[in-house]
Amino acid sequence: MELTVTLEINEKKHVLTLDSRTTLLDLLREELHLTGTKKGCDHGQCGTCTILLDGKRVNSCLILAASADQKSITTIEGLSSSNSLHPLQKAFISHDALQCGYCTPGQILSAAGFLNEPWERTTEGIKEGMSGNLCRCGAYPNILTAVQEVLENQKLLNPQKASHS
Numbered sequence: 219m220e221l222t223v224t225l226e227i228n229e230k231k232h233v234l235t236l237d238s239r240t241t242l243l244d245l246l247r248e249e250l251h252l253t254g255t256k257k258g259c260d261h262g263q264c265g266t267c268t269i270l271l272d273g274k275r276v277n278s279c280l281i282l283a284a285s286a287d288q289k290s291i292t293t294i295e296g297l298s299s300s301n302s303l304h305p306l307q308k309a310f311i312s313h314d315a316l317q318c319g320y321c322t323p324g325q326i327l328s329a330a331g332f333l334n335e336p337w338e339r340t341t342e343g344i345k346e347g348m349s350g351n352l353c354r355c356g357a358y359p360n361i362l363t364a365v366q367e368v369l370e371n372q373k374l375l376n377p378q379k380a381s382h383s
């Protein structure tokens with residue numbers, strides 16, 4: 219069945235007619251060519267497809283585009299503002315928090331969601347809060363350091379419990 223949805227994607231309004239079975243991930247990648255959002259497992263297990271939906275992180279492979287009608291979506295293409303990278307993007311670059319880079323958009327969007335959630339601002343809290351995002355290259359230590367730095371810069375990291383190990 220075809221239906222029409224209205225989505226705000228990276229601050230731009232889209233009115234789209236689509237098959238009701240289309241996932242948000244496939245809509246972004248196949249229809250809108252926003253290929254920064256990656257497809258890994260396609261079953262909600264790797265976090266590679268993470269985006270922000272009304273500011274909250276979700277696995278876009280598990281969401282039907284139809285259910286996102288009237289909602290706001292942020293992908294990696296829309297995270298930065300006016301030619302300035304998001305602090306998480308800068309931190310991932312400066313701490314070399316990637317190898318092949320395939321998981322990186324999902325890691326960054328997940329971290330952006332994490333920053334707005336009530337996790338403990340500690341090493342363990344970051345590890346737990348980011349545990350839904352897998353990295354086959356094992357870049358976890360540097361990803362952790364990058365997220366810690368952003369929290370530190372926002373004066374949100376708990377210095378008592380934080381450790382860079």
Ligand code: FES
Nearest residue numbers: 258259260262279
């Ligand atoms: S592709 Fe969506 S969680 Fe793996």
Ligand code: FES
Nearest residue numbers: 317319353354355
């Ligand atoms: S950097 Fe290669 S999968 Fe994470």
